[in-house]
Amino acid sequence: MNRKAIILLIAVLSTFLTSGCWNYRGLNEMAIVSGLAIDKGEDARGYKLSFEILDLGGSSKEGGVKTKFVESTGNTIFDAIRNAKKKTESKLYFGNARIIILNDKLARDEDISQLMDVFLRANEVRETTNVVIAKNMSAGKAISSKTLTNAITSFELQKIIAEDNKNTASTMDNQLYKIYNILKAPGESLVLPAISEVQNGKEPVLEIDGLAVFNGERLAGYLTPEESKYYLFAANAIKGGLLTLSVENQNADSLSLEIVKNKTKVKNVYDGERIKLIIQTETDAYLNELAENINVLDEKQINEVCLKEEEKLSYLISSTIKKVQNDYKTDIFGFGNKIYKHNTKLWQQVGSDWDEFFGSAEIEVKSKINILNTDSIKKL
Amino acid sequence: MNSKKSQVEIGSPQTAVLTTSLKKNIELIKALFKDNDTLIVREIENLDGAMKYCIVYFDGVVNSIIINEDIVKPLMRTDIKNLDGTLIDILIKKVILINEVKKTEKIGDIIESVTYGDTILFADGAAEAIILNSKGFQTRSINEPESEKILSGPREGFCESLLLNLSMIRRKVRSTELKMKFYSLGRRTNTQACICYIDGLVNKDILSELYSRLDKIDMDGVIDTNYITEIIKDAPFSLFKTIGSTERPDVVAGKLLEGRIAVFVDGSPVVLTLPYLFIENFQSNEDYYLNFYYTSFSRLLRIFAFILTVCVPAFYVAIVAFHHEMLPTSLLIHVAMERKNVPLPAAVEAFVMLIVFDILRETGIRMPTGVGQALSIVGALVIGQAAVEAKMIAAPMIIIVGITGITNLLVPKLNTSVIYLRFFLLALSSVLGYFGFIIGVSLILIHILKLRSFGIPSMAIPNIKYQNMKDIYIRGPWQKMITRREIIAQDNIRMNISGGDKNE
Numbered sequence: 001m002n003r004k005a006i007i008l009l010i011a012v013l014s015t016f017l018t019s020g021c022w023n024y025r026g027l028n029e030m031a032i033v034s035g036l037a038i039d040k041g042e043d044a045r046g047y048k049l050s051f052e053i054l055d056l057g058g059s060s061k062e063g064g065v066k067t068k069f070v071e072s073t074g075n076t077i078f079d080a081i082r083n084a085k086k087k088t089e090s091k092l093y094f095g096n097a098r099i100i101i102l103n104d105k106l107a108r109d110e111d112i113s114q115l116m117d118v119f120l121r122a123n124e125v126r127e128t129t130n131v132v133i134a135k136n137m138s139a140g141k142a143i144s145s146k147t148l149t150n151a152i153t154s155f156e157l158q159k160i161i162a163e164d165n166k167n168t169a170s171t172m173d174n175q176l177y178k179i180y181n182i183l184k185a186p187g188e189s190l191v192l193p194a195i196s197e198v199q200n201g202k203e204p205v206l207e208i209d210g211l212a213v214f215n216g217e218r219l220a221g222y223l224t225p226e227e228s229k230y231y232l233f234a235a236n237a238i239k240g241g242l243l244t245l246s247v248e249n250q251n252a253d254s255l256s257l258e259i260v261k262n263k264t265k266v267k268n269v270y271d272g273e274r275i276k277l278i279i280q281t282e283t284d285a286y287l288n289e290l291a292e293n294i295n296v297l298d299e300k301q302i303n304e305v306c307l308k309e310e311e312k313l314s315y316l317i318s319s320t321i322k323k324v325q326n327d328y329k330t331d332i333f334g335f336g337n338k339i340y341k342h343n344t345k346l347w348q349q350v351g352s353d354w355d356e357f358f359g360s361a362e363i364e365v366k367s368k369i370n371i372l373n374t375d376s377i378k379k380l
Numbered sequence: 381m382n383s384k385k386s387q388v389e390i391g392s393p394q395t396a397v398l399t400t401s402l403k404k405n406i407e408l409i410k411a412l413f414k415d416n417d418t419l420i421v422r423e424i425e426n427l428d429g430a431m432k433y434c435i436v437y438f439d440g441v442v443n444s445i446i447i448n449e450d451i452v453k454p455l456m457r458t459d460i461k462n463l464d465g466t467l468i469d470i471l472i473k474k475v476i477l478i479n480e481v482k483k484t485e486k487i488g489d490i491i492e493s494v495t496y497g498d499t500i501l502f503a504d505g506a507a508e509a510i511i512l513n514s515k516g517f518q519t520r521s522i523n524e525p526e527s528e529k530i531l532s533g534p535r536e537g538f539c540e541s542l543l544l545n546l547s548m549i550r551r552k553v554r555s556t557e558l559k560m561k562f563y564s565l566g567r568r569t570n571t572q573a574c575i576c577y578i579d580g581l582v583n584k585d586i587l588s589e590l591y592s593r594l595d596k597i598d599m600d601g602v603i604d605t606n607y608i609t610e611i612i613k614d615a616p617f618s619l620f621k622t623i624g625s626t627e628r629p630d631v632v633a634g635k636l637l638e639g640r641i642a643v644f645v646d647g648s649p650v651v652l653t654l655p656y657l658f659i660e661n662f663q664s665n666e667d668y669y670l671n672f673y674y675t676s677f678s679r680l681l682r683i684f685a686f687i688l689t690v691c692v693p694a695f696y697v698a699i700v701a702f703h704h705e706m707l708p709t710s711l712l713i714h715v716a717m718e719r720k721n722v723p724l725p726a727a728v729e730a731f732v733m734l735i736v737f738d739i740l741r742e743t744g745i746r747m748p749t750g751v752g753q754a755l756s757i758v759g760a761l762v763i764g765q766a767a768v769e770a771k772m773i774a775a776p777m778i779i780i781v782g783i784t785g786i787t788n789l790l791v792p793k794l795n796t797s798v799i800y801l802r803f804f805l806l807a808l809s810s811v812l813g814y815f816g817f818i819i820g821v822s823l824i825l826i827h828i829l830k831l832r833s834f835g836i837p838s839m840a841i842p843n844i845k846y847q848n849m850k851d852i853y854i855r856g857p858w859q860k861m862i863t864r865r866e867i868i869a870q871d872n873i874r875m876n877i878s879g880g881d882k883n884e
Contacts, residue, residue: 027716095705
């Protein structure tokens, strides 16, 4: 063998043998964070962070994974994250963190884009992490409270939020990258899911509680779960959920329509002074519950149900929009953003002062309901 | 061509030539095979003692009945009165009752044939000898090869006798185009080889390339086909095969019909087929005997298994040690729990377990049949389970090694390469993570793409055509496989079809 080959061999071998393993980090050398909560520091300076970390002590054969909580404080968020290492054996690992809970007061007082900066900047944290506002309690308490299955709170909470839109339509999940996008998009404001503690039997558990509305970078207020549903209609984001109404029964709703598909179109008319927003929704629904004397095979009666619901839905959507207009004066529906994207000329006139234009905009809602299916029985 | 090598001279006796004196010829033979007690030299005279003969053969490789009845008896009983023609010719034509007879004056020929079970007849007064076919040695019976068992299809396998092997091919391809050329290999062993091909199909360039490579061989012994495989194969130091080998006559017949060349070597049941494309590693003869839906699936499985068996340990180590975010959370939790209490890092663990697996596998092969397999399974179970319970090895690693081992069994033809490639990728990915893994995979792919077999690119990339694809990843139905691969075969129409399908 010639000298060159030997030298090459030594060179190649030494890269393997002398350099060690680049970036090697065994699974046993890290504390897996499943979620974290951010509160204000106690003396109103700095931050207090609570992490939910997975307790890997038990064997995987024993079923459920338990979690532990670590609290730490620091002048900045990253400082607090690093300070947590003082208490834990291994460095925190954020690659599987699913949720970030922000305290209500913190979100009102501080700029959310600055709070989120460290997470968007870090390479470990996923851009798909959900961000949630804890409504009437500290974020730390929220993350350490129990969920129904006693499993990992963060994961369960994330799943509840992610699947909500399809089933109950009471909130809207927003992930880190979407938050960034929305904050940077002209003519659109941020909403985040809100959670609060409720009593379930004797135990207190976490429940989704509508939406937190942001004005610019700061929290402005909340929408109730019911309002959130109409928000989803207006923002063309609804994927499921129920509509209830009554036709003859005056005391309570006796019909349920399940939303299958919805399409919302927004038109705008500008007369040089005020802007008029025309919102048209078309919803396909199944009739799932019918506690009234209606013959589902009679087209006339079904049409009557549709008309009744159309009327109700358009009223509720417009009243939700009006509430946002009056109380928060911030365009969480992204109407402005649509103008920005599709009608540049108009945007040049209204864009600089969009929140004012939105606040004073005239709202007209037209709803259309198609009942596709009335399920399997004719009449009870 | 076939006698070229036999003229290589060993020792002084071979420079000698036959003389007319029977006595001298006998002395010559005895001198050649000195100290060789199995040599039988039998002198015969006919009834009146006028004619003197001598027959020479080796005990044990001849059929004694043939020698007694068809050689010795007629020689003894016959008087040759009028010599019209030479004595040798008369003996051949009128006396000897043997089917295959050859006269020679070359000592080399005599040595070659007497050692192969022929009987040599010397006659007094003739400077020539007659080689008489009296072969009669015991061969193994025709069994199904252990290494290439199939579910359905022909079950015969080659054995150690060249002629018997050739007869199996002859029976399957009964055409004048089937050529079988003998070729002698090995200076000391004088091993017969046979190059077999179908004249109308074979690519002549490949054939002449084969001959020129064989001509360069100057070994003193060829015991098995692998002796010549390693010498004549392209990329001799590559981990991949560039010459195929099989123990089944049906496979050889199939390959011949694809325009390939087969090389038989006497004494070995393994037959070489060439050229060898990379995809043949995943093809099995059974693919053609069973329903094409089924076999297409199993061929895809084999390709998938190859990828798995090479990549899985490296992939696992890269995930566990570098790219945790790639694991689904619930899996990550359980893997992390298992890894929490084990002493070795995942990379070292993988190396150790793979070596243990290879030891078990090797033991399984060397053990007597029956015991071997049971023992290796039990060994793996006991070692695996005990190691996990004693917290020496994390449980996921056992699964990884299990997958690696089982998928390995699906691609027996790639055994050699798989073992090394696996460790190669594992080493790279335990240093550099996926980055290293991708580098390793790229290097392997570059190498495979570079491989050639007798001038034919092993991956046959320039040969991608609709027709050719019908027998690569899947096995198309027979009525649709109309052509052979034109880079291998000369005449590539396999089937004449009627109707408008021809333009396919």
